[in-house]
Amino acid sequence: MATKRPASAHKNAVKQLLDADSLLELLETAKSCPRTPEGNLEFSAYQNKVFERIFPGFTYQFCATSQVSLSEKGEMLDLNTVSWNLPDECIQSYMVHGHLDELSPMVYANPGRALNYTYVCRHERVEEHPFFIEHCHKFGIHHAISVGFLHPGHESTFLSFDYLGDENNIDWVPFNHIKIELASFPFALAWLYRAGIFDESKLRKMFLLLQGLTESRLLNLRKYINASLQSFDQQANDLGIRASTLKEDLALIRNSTMYKLNLTVPENRNTPTRLLDQHFGFLLMLGDHTAPLIETLNKAAH
Structure with a gap:
């Protein structure tokens, strides 16, 4: 279970991540993890490890890292997802129930902003939302914070992180979402490098x-x-x-x-x-x- 920590525990989290040694480790890990499904899972696990290190008492049990292409109307055209700690059936279920997902459209409309379902409905109603009932609960997902980044040079292609928590994870709503945005950003750059969007020099x-x-x-x-x-x-x-x-x-x-x-x-x-x-x-x-x-x-x- 996540243990509540004072905000001061995370005061220097972003500064810690942007330390020279930390960024070098991130770059070398992005390079060394094979660009294979197994390597992507390894890199996603590393991202979770870093978040746990810089944010004491805050963690997530699952993560979906996705590259998403949308039409001009916001309809999904293509989806490639790395599902960390989630079964393959999860993405299959999402393809069936994704139309119930009211958060992702907001995430894509607001690149760089970390949002959760309290932006869609009241906190006490989140667990009753159809998307959670039909999809999330089947995989032990009870909380979600999502942030998306627009691909450079694109108008409707995004890299998104869905940080997902189980029923025992209690710190999601009060946690400072701006810290999630800033901490996710270097990882977004690294994932885009792994996808060939940036070269190593960039x-x-x-x-x-x-x-x-x-x-x-x-x-x-x-x-x-x-x-x-x-x-x-x-x-x-x-x-x-x-x-x-x-x-x-x-x-x-x-x-x-x-x-x-x-x-x-x-x-x-x-x-x-x-x-x-x-x-x-x-x-x-x-x-x-x-x-x-x-x-x-x-x-x-x-």
Whole structure:
């Protein structure tokens, strides 16, 4: 059974994951696990191990890692899933009962956002939802947190993680979903590398850029990259910080980026943004965590 821990137990979880040694281990594991069904299960088990290490007291018993292609109307065209700790029958059942799944359309409409069924119905009604009754309970699934990331260069192809808990897992609703989003992101990059979307050089560069970022600075950078039409004042207001704090963080990240990439761009503390736009564009996969949630993919397109 998951044991409740204070929020402070997870305070440095994202920073721990973005440590140089941790990211190197992730990269080497992504490389060394065979790109086979067995290797994918091994890599998924490794992801679970890392989550348990950085989030004391929080775990999940099952995980479905999927690459999903949708039509313009949001209909599923293709689905390839790595089912960790789940039988093959689970995906077969999903193909029959997937039309009852009301959460996944919201996940695809809000890339980078970790959502659970409390966004669909009240907490006390989740277990009574038809999708849980007809599909999830057959496999011991009683809780789900899902997050999806849009494939780079695609409009309707996603990599998604469904973190699934059994009946004894009690910490899902109060857990900080933003931490799940940020912790899932390096793994999404690694899975996309394993799928051939990124080559090793690109993955190494992205991990190098993420290396050493604190949770707060990554969130500020995430907001900046995904809210290009907003002023610094507007972005800072959404983040609940001062504009000067946002600018200072971006300048520090810019300076660190110049050092990491051995760039000789003349330093100009008033204009740190262009360099960040150039090198951190991959954070568009994370989306704006301060934006209102969109109900369906069709509404997201408009």
